[in-house]
Amino acid sequence: MAARVEARGTLVRERDGSLAWRAEVALRDGAATTALARVEGVHGAIVLEGPPAHTPGPQLVAIGLADVGVPLREGLVEATLRPDGALAVKRARFAFAGGALESGAAVLDPDAGLDAVTLRARDLDLGELLALAALDGLSGAGRLDGELPIAREEGALRVRGGVLRAREPGGTIRYAPTDSVGAMAAARPYDLGLAVEAFSDFRYEQLEARVDGTLDAALTIALDVRGANPGFQNGRPVELHLNLEARLADLVRAGRASYRVPEAVEERLRAFSEGRTSP
Amino acid sequence: MKRGGGRARARLGNVGPSLARRGLGLLGLALLPLGLGACQPRVAVEAPKDPIVIHMNVKIEHEIKVQVDRELEQLFASEKDIF
Numbered sequence: 054m055a056a057r058v059e060a061r062g063t064l065v066r067e068r069d070g071s072l073a074w075r076a077e078v079a080l081r082d083g084a085a086t087t088a089l090a091r092v093e094g095v096h097g098a099i100v101l102e103g104p105p106a107h108t109p110g111p112q113l114v115a116i117g118l119a120d121v122g123v124p125l126r127e128g129l130v131e132a133t134l135r136p137d138g139a140l141a142v143k144r145a146r147f148a149f150a151g152g153a154l155e156s157g158a159a160v161l162d163p164d165a166g167l168d169a170v171t172l173r174a175r176d177l178d179l180g181e182l183l184a185l186a187a188l189d190g191l192s193g194a195g196r197l198d199g200e201l202p203i204a205r206e207e208g209a210l211r212v213r214g215g216v217l218r219a220r221e222p223g224g225t226i227r228y229a230p231t232d233s234v235g236a237m238a239a240a241r242p243y244d245l246g247l248a249v250e251a252f253s254d255f256r257y258e259q260l261e262a263r264v265d266g267t268l269d270a271a272l273t274i275a276l277d278v279r280g281a282n283p284g285f286q287n288g289r290p291v292e293l294h295l296n297l298e299a300r301l302a303d304l305v306r307a308g309r310a311s312y313r314v315p316e317a318v319e320e321r322l323r324a325f326s327e328g329r330t331s332p
Numbered sequence: 333m334k335r336g337g338g339r340a341r342a343r344l345g346n347v348g349p350s351l352a353r354r355g356l357g358l359l360g361l362a363l364l365p366l367g368l369g370a371c372q373p374r375v376a377v378e379a380p381k382d383p384i385v386i387h388m389n390v391k392i393e394h395e396i397k398v399q400v401d402r403e404l405e406q407l408f409a410s411e412k413d414i415f
Contacts, residue, residue, distance in 0.1 A: 248386045279383070290383035298391045 056083030056095065059325065075102045079325040080114075090210075091120040098321035107136040111143045115318040121210050123268050125149055129317070138162075142170075150185070151178030154201070169204040174217055179224055179260075182217075186299060189231050195224020195257070201264060212272070215264035222258040226278065229253070251291045255282045273298050 062076030083095030094117020102109055116128035125147035132142040140161040147154045152175050159170040179195040199217035203210050230238055230249050238249040257280035266272035276295040281288045323329075 244386075247384065248388060251384065251386070286384070290381070292383045292385045294385070294387045296389045298389075 054083065054085040057081040062101075072104075073102070074104070075100070077101075077325060079322050081322065091118075092116055093118040093120075096318050096322065098318070098325045101134070105136045105138070106134065108134045113318060113321065116147075119147065121268055123149075125154060149174070149177065150181040152176035152196070169202065172201040172203060174199040174201060176220070177217065179219075179226075183226070186297065190229040190234075191227075193224065193226040195260065196220045197260070197262075199262075203268070206267075209270065210268045212264050212266060212268065217262045217264065219257065219260035222280075224257050224260065226252055226255045226257060228255075248293070251282050251285050252293075253282060254284055255291070256280050271298055271300055 058081075059079040060076050062074055064072060064074045067073055078099050078101055080095060080097045080099065084091075084093045085095070086092075095114060096117075097112060097114035099112040099114065100109055101107070111131045111133045114130050114132065116130060117126065119125045119128055127148035128145060129147075130142060130145040132140050132145075135141055142156065142159045142161065144158070145156040154172040154174055156170050156172050175198060177197045177199075179193040179197055182197070183191050183193045196219070197217045198220055199215065201212050201215035201217075203212055205211070228249060234249070238246040255278070257278050259277070259279045261277045263275040264272065265275075274295075274297040276293070276297060278293045278295075279290065281290050285291070
């Protein structure tokens, strides 16, 4: 772990002769790597007490990047460090695909790691999700919600039974094939060609994606879409059942986007520097 | 609406049977184009209501492989005029 740290505190000798301490710590640009995740851009003004080291209540920490196989950015985590060393997360929120992934209460045990947590997906952008697949010519628009139950299995984070659903009908999926796929479609007009034509300008009424797999390895996405293309067979209804297998982690580990510390955390750091009480 | 219809019948009754018959004949001529129009063939093509069902398996690696469900492939092969 690496970080820029400023601290001030008090050391008190208790009546029984033991020592107790309390420290206010300003953490800037912290980074850490564990078996399950790589974390960067950690900022926070936190209060620690000990021994053993713990926080007297939930502390707010900003996280620029938590790479759990899929990069989660712009995180805001409210958590308590318990005397037993476990981190009790009260709530956490990360930006993802134009929306957010949020978690309720969860416990991260340093020995056991993360056992299980369900991330709620809010208002994800279908276009950004399709962009993760890095399939040339594929684009879309629409908003999705859902749940992604994540558990640690054999040393890796795994999604089991995750579901994302369209918020409302009226979204679009468009596929403009590359020359090579276009040639394949022309050679197979009765199957692939039909599919390509149907999705040249597809308007969905229902969309559901079931997600399973290991975050840093193969993910399987079973996509069920129902809708129509007004320019294809007079708008005849089309149902697509697509099984997509991809190593998303390899595809989405693009360069880190610029990151700004959230105002709530920045204010706590300013208060620390100026010797004020944190809000 | 009902009152209007009643007045029309009353007027036909007042002009006598011959004029009434002539009036009905004119009405029949006026309706003829409508009758002929109804005999014209429909040109609008209505899309079948049953959906086209597409099953696809896509594995994204360095290259993209697309496999179309064998059952679907057989269906298209056996019913080429389905569309």
